[in-house]
Structures are given as C-alpha cells and as structure tokens.
Amino acid sequence: MTDSWATFGVDLHLELTGPGLRVGLTDALRRAVRTGRLAPGTRLPSSRTLAVDLGVARNTVADAYAELVAEGWLTARQGSGTRVAPRSVPRGEAKPAAVRRPRRSGPTHSLRPGRPALGSFPRTEWLRASRKALTAAPHEAFGYGDPRGRIELRTVLADYLARARGVHADPERIVVCAGFAHGLMLMGKVLRGRRVQDVAVESYGLEQHWNLLVEAGLRTRPLPLDGLGSRTDALGREGAVLMTPAHQFPMGVPLHPDRRTAAVDWATTTGGVILEDDYDGEFRYDRQPVGALQGLDPERVVYCGTASKSIAPGLRLGWLVLPDAMVEEVLEAKGGNDWMSSALEQLVLAEFIASGAYDRHVRSMRLRYRRRRDQLVAALAERAPGVKVSGIAAGLHAVLELPEGTERSVVQAAAWQGLALDGGSQFRHAGVADGRDMLVVGYGTPSDSAWAGALDALCRVLP
Amino acid sequence: MTDSWATFGVDLHLELTGPGLRVGLTDALRRAVRTGRLAPGTRLPSSRTLAVDLGVARNTVADAYAELVAEGWLTARQGSGTRVAPRSVPRGEAKPAAVRRPRRSGPTHSLRPGRPALGSFPRTEWLRASRKALTAAPHEAFGYGDPRGRIELRTVLADYLARARGVHADPERIVVCAGFAHGLMLMGKVLRGRRVQDVAVESYGLEQHWNLLVEAGLRTRPLPLDGLGSRTDALGREGAVLMTPAHQFPMGVPLHPDRRTAAVDWATTTGGVILEDDYDGEFRYDRQPVGALQGLDPERVVYCGTASKSIAPGLRLGWLVLPDAMVEEVLEAKGGNDWMSSALEQLVLAEFIASGAYDRHVRSMRLRYRRRRDQLVAALAERAPGVKVSGIAAGLHAVLELPEGTERSVVQAAAWQGLALDGGSQFRHAGVADGRDMLVVGYGTPSDSAWAGALDALCRVLP
Numbered sequence: 001m002t003d004s005w006a007t008f009g010v011d012l013h014l015e016l017t018g019p020g021l022r023v024g025l026t027d028a029l030r031r032a033v034r035t036g037r038l039a040p041g042t043r044l045p046s047s048r049t050l051a052v053d054l055g056v057a058r059n060t061v062a063d064a065y066a067e068l069v070a071e072g073w074l075t076a077r078q079g080s081g082t083r084v085a086p087r088s089v090p091r092g093e094a095k096p097a098a099v100r101r102p103r104r105s106g107p108t109h110s111l112r113p114g115r116p117a118l119g120s121f122p123r124t125e126w127l128r129a130s131r132k133a134l135t136a137a138p139h140e141a142f143g144y145g146d147p148r149g150r151i152e153l154r155t156v157l158a159d160y161l162a163r164a165r166g167v168h169a170d171p172e173r174i175v176v177c178a179g180f181a182h183g184l185m186l187m188g189k190v191l192r193g194r195r196v197q198d199v200a201v202e203s204y205g206l207e208q209h210w211n212l213l214v215e216a217g218l219r220t221r222p223l224p225l226d227g228l229g230s231r232t233d234a235l236g237r238e239g240a241v242l243m244t245p246a247h248q249f250p251m252g253v254p255l256h257p258d259r260r261t262a263a264v265d266w267a268t269t270t271g272g273v274i275l276e277d278d279y280d281g282e283f284r285y286d287r288q289p290v291g292a293l294q295g296l297d298p299e300r301v302v303y304c305g306t307a308s309k310s311i312a313p314g315l316r317l318g319w320l321v322l323p324d325a326m327v328e329e330v331l332e333a334k335g336g337n338d339w340m341s342s343a344l345e346q347l348v349l350a351e352f353i354a355s356g357a358y359d360r361h362v363r364s365m366r367l368r369y370r371r372r373r374d375q376l377v378a379a380l381a382e383r384a385p386g387v388k389v390s391g392i393a394a395g396l397h398a399v400l401e402l403p404e405g406t407e408r409s410v411v412q413a414a415a416w417q418g419l420a421l422d423g424g425s426q427f428r429h430a431g432v433a434d435g436r437d438m439l440v441v442g443y444g445t446p447s448d449s450a451w452a453g454a455l456d457a458l459c460r461v462l463p
Numbered sequence: 464m465t466d467s468w469a470t471f472g473v474d475l476h477l478e479l480t481g482p483g484l485r486v487g488l489t490d491a492l493r494r495a496v497r498t499g500r501l502a503p504g505t506r507l508p509s510s511r512t513l514a515v516d517l518g519v520a521r522n523t524v525a526d527a528y529a530e531l532v533a534e535g536w537l538t539a540r541q542g543s544g545t546r547v548a549p550r551s552v553p554r555g556e557a558k559p560a561a562v563r564r565p566r567r568s569g570p571t572h573s574l575r576p577g578r579p580a581l582g583s584f585p586r587t588e589w590l591r592a593s594r595k596a597l598t599a600a601p602h603e604a605f606g607y608g609d610p611r612g613r614i615e616l617r618t619v620l621a622d623y624l625a626r627a628r629g630v631h632a633d634p635e636r637i638v639v640c641a642g643f644a645h646g647l648m649l650m651g652k653v654l655r656g657r658r659v660q661d662v663a664v665e666s667y668g669l670e671q672h673w674n675l676l677v678e679a680g681l682r683t684r685p686l687p688l689d690g691l692g693s694r695t696d697a698l699g700r701e702g703a704v705l706m707t708p709a710h711q712f713p714m715g716v717p718l719h720p721d722r723r724t725a726a727v728d729w730a731t732t733t734g735g736v737i738l739e740d741d742y743d744g745e746f747r748y749d750r751q752p753v754g755a756l757q758g759l760d761p762e763r764v765v766y767c768g769t770a771s772k773s774i775a776p777g778l779r780l781g782w783l784v785l786p787d788a789m790v791e792e793v794l795e796a797k798g799g800n801d802w803m804s805s806a807l808e809q810l811v812l813a814e815f816i817a818s819g820a821y822d823r824h825v826r827s828m829r830l831r832y833r834r835r836r837d838q839l840v841a842a843l844a845e846r847a848p849g850v851k852v853s854g855i856a857a858g859l860h861a862v863l864e865l866p867e868g869t870e871r872s873v874v875q876a877a878a879w880q881g882l883a884l885d886g887g888s889q890f891r892h893a894g895v896a897d898g899r900d901m902l903v904v905g906y907g908t909p910s911d912s913a914w915a916g917a918l919d920a921l922c923r924v925l926p
Contacts, residue, residue, distance in 0.1 A: 037625040118602040126807075130593050139581040139910070142775035162500040178641070181802040212798070312605035314806035335675070339644040340803050343777035447602070 021056050026064040033073045033084050040086045044074070047082075108418035109454035113250060113397035113442030114206075120365060121312050125357040126348065132355075133347035141347060145338035147331045149176025149319070153350040157319055160353055161305065165281050166291030168298040169321045175330050178316040178340040180277065180306045184209055184242075187275055187302060188216025189333040190326065196239030196273075202230050203432045204251055209242070209277075210429065222429035229255035232262040240273040241266075245293040246281045250427050250440040252391015252399055254290045263293065267300035273323075274301040280309045282362045284394040285370045299323045307349065309396065310362055317341065317349055369396055372443040372451070379455050384462040396444035399424070403463055407437035410461055419457040484519050489527040496536045496547050503549045507537070510545075571881035572917035576713060576860035576905030577669075583828060584775050588820040589811065595818075596810035604810060608801035610794045612639025612782070616813040620782055623816055624768065628744050629754030631761040632784045638793050641803040642781040643740060643769045647672055647705075650738055650765060651679025652796035653789065659702030659736075665693050666895045667714055672705070672740075673892065685892035692718035695725040703736040704729075708756040709744045713890050713903040715854015715862055717753045726756065730763035736786075737764040743772045745825045747857040748833045762786045770812065772859065773825055780804065780812055832859055835906040835914065842918050847925040859907035862887070866926055870900035873924055882920040 032038040045053070047061040054061070065082050068074040076082045141150065148154060154171035161167035177183040191199065199213050203222035210220045221238060224231040229248055232255075235241060241263065245255040255263070267274050276293045284290060294303035298321070306318035322330055334340075352358050373392055380387055380400070388401040402410060407423040414421040424438035446454045495501040508516070510524040517524070528545050531537040539545045604613065611617060617634035624630035640646040654662065662676050666685035673683045684701060687694040692711055695718075698704060704726065708718040718726070730737050739756045747753060757766035761784070769781035785793055797803075815821050836855055843850055843863070851864040865873060870886040877884040887901035909917045 032626075037629070037631075039622050039625075042622065042626065115606055118605040121602070121605045123597050123600075127594055127597050130597075131590055134586045134590050134593075137586075139584070142581045142584045142777040143578055144776045159502050159505070162502070163495075163505065166500070178803045181798070181800070185802075208798070208800070215798075313607045314605040316801075316803060316805045335644070335671070335678075337644070337671070338779075339648075340641045340779060342779045342805055342808050345805050345808055 022060045022063050025054070025056070025060060026067050029064060029068055030073055033068070038084045040084050042084045043080070044082045044084070107415070107420040109450055109457055110420040110445055111441045111443065111454055111458060112420050112422045112445070113440045115442060115445045116309050116312060116396060117365065117368065117444050117447075118312060118314075119447045120368065121314075122352075122357065122361050125361065126352065129348045129351040129355060129357060130344075133344065133351045136351075137344070137347050141343050143343075145341075145343050147334045147336055147338050148172075148174070148327075149338060149341060150343055150346040150350065153346040153353075154319075156350050156353045157305075160358070161292075161303070161321065164359075165278065165303075165305070166295040167303050167305075167321055168295055169303075173298075173322050173324055173327055175320045175322060175327065175334070176338070176341050176346060177318045177320060177334075179308055179313065179318040180279065180304055181209070181212060182316075182340060183304050183306075183318050183320045184212045184275070185216065186320070186330050186333045187240075187304075188213050188218060190329045191240050191273065192217045193329060193333070194239065198238040199275075200235055200238040200241040201429060202243055202248060203429050204424070204427045204435075205242075205244070205249060205429065206427065207429075213242070220429070220431075222431045225251060225253075227253060229253050229259055232259040232266060235263070235266045235270075235272070237270065238272060240275060242275040242277065243293075244277045244279065246278055246290045247284075247394040248391075249277070249279060249395075250391070250397060250399065250424070252393070252395060252397070254394070255293070260293050260296060264297045264300060267297065272300075273326075276301050276303050278303060278305050280395045281305075282310050283366055283369055283396060285366070285373065286393045290394075294321060299325070302326065310358070310365070315345060315349070317345060369444050373398065375451075376441065376443050376455065379459055380462075383459040387462055397440055397442040400439040400441055400462070402437040402439060404437055406463055407439070410439065410463065413461045414457065417457050417461060419454065419461065421458070421461075485523045485526050488517070488519070488523060489530050492527060492531055493536055496531070501547045503547050505547045506543070507545045507547070570878065570883040572913055572920055573883040573908055574904045574906065574917055574921060575883050575885045575908070576903045578905060578908045579772050579775060579859060580828065580831065580907050580910075581775060581777075582910045583831065584777075585815075585820065585824050588824065589815065592811045592814040592818060592820060593807075596807065596814045599814075600807070600810050604806050606806075608804075608806050610797045610799055610801050611635075611637065611790075612801060612804060613806055613809040613813065616809040616816075617782075619813050619816045620768075623821070624755070624766070624784065627822075628741065628766075628768070629752075629758040630766050630768075630784055631758050632766075636761075636785050636787055636790055638783045638785060638790065638797070639801070639804050639809060640781045640783060640797075641779040642771055642776065643742065643767055644672070644675060645779075645803060646767050646769075646781050646783045647675045647738070648679065649783070649793050649796045650703075650767075651676050651681060653792045654703055654736065655680045656792060656796070657702065661701040662738075663698055663701040663704040664892060665706055665711060666892050667887070667890045667898075668705075668707070668712055668892065669890065670892075676705070683892070683894075685894045688714060688716075690716060692716050692722055695722040695729060698726070698729045698733075698735070700733065701735060703738060705738040705740065706756075707740045707742065709741055709747075709753045710857040711854075712740070712742060712858075713854070713860060713862065713887070715856070715858060715860070717856070718756070723756050723759060727760045727763060730760065735763075736789075739764050739766050741766060741768050743858045744768075745773050746829055746832055746859060748829070748836065749856045753857075757784060762788070765789070773821070773828070774815075778808060778812070780808060832907050836861065838914075839904065839906050839918065842922055843925075846922040850925055860903055860905040863902040863904055863925070865900040865902060867900055869926055870902070873902065873926065876924045877920065880920050880924060882917065882924065884921070884924075 047065055048058050051058040051061045069076050073085055074082055075085045153176060154174040157174055158169040158171045161169045198219045198221055200223050201210055201220045203225045213220055223234050230243055263274055278292055292303055294301040303321035307315050377389055380389055389398050391399040411421050411423045422440050428435050510521055510528055514521040514524045532539050536548055537545055538548045616639060617637040620637055621632040621634045624632045661682045661684055663686050664673055664683045666688045676683055686697050693706055726737055741755055755766055757764040766784035770778050840852055843852055852861050854862040874884050874886045885903050887903060891898050
C-alpha cells in the first residue's frame, strides 16, 4: 500500500520509463502522440506546470518539449503554447478535443409523430431559469438525491398539475423520473412485484412502450378501440391497463366520459391499476379541456406526465403521481436513490414552472401547433379532399384516413420523395388482426422553413 | 370523436357546469379553490385572457371574479392582479407554487465517504458552459437521443480519458450513462444476456453496487484483499470481475502492477470481463499516476467513469468505454434510445471539458482535498497517535485502523456527538467472515466552516 507524500498527480497521464528523466519524459510524450492518446491540436501544460506536477526541474520538461518540436511531434508558437502537431488521425484513435457536431442525415422532411417542435426550445428562458436555479440551489442539491426527486420540483408540479390538468396531486405522492419511458419501466417492476401478469393496452400505441412492459415480465393484451376511445367493457382480469385517456395516441380520440367512469369502476372492482399516459394533455384546441382521469380516483390511477412534448424529449424529465399506497414500491423499484435524473435540471424545471415561463411556453406552442393544424387541414381540403382527417382537437398529430390497401404504397412513395411518414400499421398492436389504412401525421416537428415543403410533399403523395 | 373548431384550451383546468356561463364559471372557480386545486396565492389569468381562452365575454369572467372576491375566496389588488386568498391548506392538498426549500436534518457533521465537496460545485463555470451549450446546440439535440449519448460529449471524453487516465478510448466505443450505477445496471443486463451467473467482486465495496448485480440476476463472490489489492489469483470461473484498480474502495490500496497483468491474463484465458470502476482516478496525490487498467486490454476491460466524484453526483453523468464487440449489447440493454440522460446536460459537460474548465476544477479540487488529507493526518498524529492511517495516496477518504472490537462503539459514540461516521463493516461483503476494525473517513464532504469541528469531533471519539 503506497502512502508516499508527494505533489499532486498529473492530468496528462504519462508513464516515465527509460534511462533518465529527460529521455523518459521525451519517450512518454512521443508515445502518447504517436498512438493518438494525445490528439492533434491538444495544448500541453506549460513546462513550468508540468515540471511542478511531475516533481522534476523545469529545464527537463523544456528540453523534452524542444526535442519533440524538433522531431515534428509538437509545435510551439508564441502565444498559443506547445501543442500536438496536426497530422492525419489513424482510424479508431482519439479525435481532437474540439466539440464535434454530428452530421445531418436522413430524409429531407419528416412528418412522423411523437416529437414537439425542437426549434422552439425556449433557450433564453431555460438559461434564465438555469442561472436562477444554479444561484439558489443549496449545496446538498449537488449530492446523491432523494429517490422521489427534488422537493422544489415536486412542489411546483403538484400545484401546476392540479391547476392545469385537474390532477389530485401533492408533493408526497409525486415521483420524478427520466421521462415517461423510465416511469413505465418503474411501473412494470412494481406491477411484477405485485404478481401482475397481464396488462391491457390500447390496440394502437407505441410498440416501444409495450416492449418495456414485456421486458419487465408482463404480457400485453390489446383492448378494442372505437370512436369513443378504448372499449373499457373489454377489461377483464388484467392487473393493470395502460391508456391515453385525454388524447388517444395515435388515433386522437378522447376517452368518452362514460368509459372514464367505467375504467375507474373496473379498477375499484378488480383492484386493477390504471396507468394514465398524459403525454400531450396541455395541447388541446377546443373549448372544453379534458382533465386527467386521475382526478376521478387518485388511489386507482397512476398519472404519468412528461416534459417531452410540452418542452423537449432531450430533457428526460417526467413525473408519476401515485396512489399513496404505491409510493414506497416505486421508490424501491428506483433503487432507493435518484440514480437517473439530474438534480440540477430538476431545479431548472422547477424554476421554469414557478416563474410562469412554462405556462407562457405552453400557450405559445399551443398557438403554433393550432396554426399548423389549421394549415394542414386547409391544405388537405384543397388538394386531397377525399382524405378524411381526424384526431385534431388536440395534440401534435392528425390521422389521415386512406383508401383501403394504399397505406404502404403512400408511405413508400413519400420515402422516395424524401418525406418520412408513419402509416397506422406502425402503431398497431401485434394482437390486432387488421385495421384501416391511414397515416399518422406529426405536424409539430418541421421547422418553419421546412413546413411548407413538407406539407406540399405530403399532398403530392396522397391519393 | 370531437373535432370542434375552437380557440385554444385553458391552463386553468375548469369544468363549466351549472345553469349559466357566469354561474358555471363562478362555481367551477369556487370548487377549485375550496378543494385546494388552486393553491393560496396563485395568480389567476386576467379576465381578458381567461375570457378569450374560454370563448366567453370578458364581463362574464370579471363578474365571476368579483363575486368570489366578495365571498373571500379571491383577493384583488391593484398591480398584483387577482389571486387565490390565503388560508390554511388542508393536509394532503396542493401547496403554494413558490419553490419550497427542503429542511435540513440529520447529524451536525458527517465524515462518511463517497461524496465530493458539494460546496465547491463550479456554479459560475457550469453556468458559463450552459450558456455556450444552449446557444450552440443544434435543434435536434432537444429530441430523442442517440443511445450512445451525444457525440459532442463522447468526442471530448475520448480525448480527455486518453490524456488523463491512459484509457484507450474512441467516441464509437463510449456509451454515456446516468452515472456509475446506471452503467452497472446496463452491464448486469449485458452479462446476464451472455449467460454469466457469477461476478467476482472485491471483499470491501459498496453493497448497493453488488445489489444492482444481484437484481440483474447475478451472484457476487468476494475476492480476498491484501496490501497489494484484490487477490487476482483467486479469480476462477466467474464471467466477470468488478474492481477499483486505481484506488480500492474503501481500503485505498492501488492494485499491484503484477495483479493488473494477472487480471488481464485471467480475462484473456477465460473470456471473462473486467469491470473497472474508476470512481476517483483524478484525485491522486503522489507523483506517479495510476493509469486505467483498461489501457492494458481494451477488448477485455469495461472502463466505467463518472462525474460524481470529480464534479458532483447530482449531475447523474457517467460513461462506459467498451470493448468493440460489446457496444451493441449495451445499446440494446439501454433500450435502443437514450431514455435516461439529459442531452442538454451532456452538451454542458462537453463544453465544460472542452473549454478546460474541467481540468481546472479537478486541479483545484485536488489541491483542496490534499490539504484536507494533510490536516487529517496531522490532527491524528497529534491527537490520536495510536491510530494508523492508510489509503491516503489518492481519493477523498482515508482508512483509520482501530483497536480490535472498538469499531462499533466508536461509530456509536460519534453518532451521539452528532458526527456521522462509517465503520469498515459497513463495506464488507456478506461473504467475508470477518475483518479488522476500522473507520472509513471521507474528508472531502464537510464545508470549510464545518471541517475543523468535524475533525475535532473525530479526534474526540478515537481511542
């Protein structure tokens, strides 16, 4: 066990070998450059700093640097210090330190659903909230966190969700998670822990969500869907049901009030759990808002909210509002610690909501999406009058009914023209025999400059 | 399926019922306040805004507000608008929107290990990096992310890890994760997927890490530990070994060079995987840095790094540097998407590293921790000369050997004095029969103002 008393180590990890200090250092540096460990352009510490770090004379370092400059491995220029010389980097070795941007690729346009307008991320307001949160955060916020998530965020969420979504919320029954997917993983674990085997799901939805339940050891069984939403009368002995009551994804229909009541009755009678995925509850365009189902029975419904549609998926922030009796189970499933969600980002979101910036952002996005929706509907009415549009009272996508047997060819034709589209079959549960031909068009995603082109491309491929 | 064409919905979720619009609105607002859905102090929208939202006349809203002010449910004041009146909030209902601070509780001092100096979080530099990252981020960064993590972060990490830790890294074999725990969860899944059943671990370590492996369906088997580190000759038919080669946690011994080679030989011979937990590799105080074991055989060693000790655990950012052949398996374990890590925070860390702020922070923290260590050693030499200190060439904690049979009473006596301490038994694997009495003292955690008091309290309870 070493307990030598020495100066602090070096960030430039060098192994000094060889006959003498200077030769050893020169060799070590040369090896680091040659193997690509030190990338071209990397600025080396000043000879004085490195000498102190290594506990050697400054001249030793200066000599080694000079030798490697002479050999062409390093460059030394007044004002920019000593750097690794530029050269072609062998494949598979380290690249220069400069922040590299990813290349853009893929189709020219995309009208695939499920993503908000990424170009509208509220950068200025988010930075303002970051400044405030960073200044105000208590020291302990930077440590390992409460598995429930930061109390600051849970407190403002409880208020916001009650006010805006009719959720019966209080901070003690909210658990912050890294977006809806993480929340669903946790719920899968909890349900398995309760010996649940089957979960009813909607016959249209996202396969990746169903897969998360399957990975937790559960089976999914699709409920029939009609114009009033999922057929709650088909609920049986499943231990839970996953649904999107406010705005069925992707069909766009809100769950009929009678069925909302029926779902809660089913839960009460059978002891089942309702998982309410309120992914885009904020974006409703008609007069009467559809509140959260959770308000009907907070002890039977797990409300799952997310910032992924209202702000951006890249934040990875979501929240569960849980029945009192389930909080401990979820915390245990989380592993007794907040392993996943950045405390800082939770504090920023708390500040963003508390300052009113969240409400303003949602309002402005709602206007934007509604305008988009109106433009989509107008364009279709003019250029593809045979196509029926539905599911447009809310959200960021619409359903376009297609003539029988044409879905696949329309999606294919769009792809050839550089337009990415999703057909309805994309969202159909494997347990559903067949369904209508349709497109699920996400109108929120394209940038303002791309929107007209995307809309035009869509109209061109429609029958 | 509703497809009414109407103005946008309201963030103030109200259900209008009752005989007339005004009465309905008044009732709905009153109900919302009474049940606590609208918290005391909440500012309501202006009557003009709410009227537009609801599609009713402005006077209708103004009348409803006036009535509720008269009834005492709301207050109206020049300049601060209409608000919900203050009153005592019934238990279990929503609290006011103001960001609430958690209360401080627990012991007066803590010298438990595993946490960096939270008071030294580089707030200013982090905010500067946030500003730059938020300005420079491409729009797509706010969307669903590459399961590998942001390329910007992986690129600077590859450079940094090669330079500072001797890791053979390139961006394509790095996968970003939400801290070490998340990385270990992923590796547990991957190992189970490869039909591994047993993982060798060190006989001292963190139970919560072993539990993550157990939860993945693996068994853990402790390796004997001596003054040269874990006994690699005891490695057998396990499919993997989890170790802390640079600075054994908590014993503080670096793995002897011969055993480093032996571990890699074992991996090559048996096809086993080495999980290298490099939790505090940056904080080394003697001249010769101990580079990452991964450099010896990048195809056999999974390097696990984290920002939890070098910056703060609250960030939840870590990284795996993987054997080429394992990258796809880890991405699959991750679920094919970056469900966990905030893209924004990844970009901020990339900027923080690329700008040199990370190096500066590590250097300054290294000085700070070394000073703390020196003070600890000096205080013990003076006030508890019988106590042997070890494991102090690196990291944020030291091991204090205690006379046989005294560990428990020392920890207990400390607790009575308001000092939280961890005894060595805390970190002993259940499969290890018994061990020496000791304390594992984390000297990085206390604030500057608390440090002298904590040190004094420690010396007072030592035998």
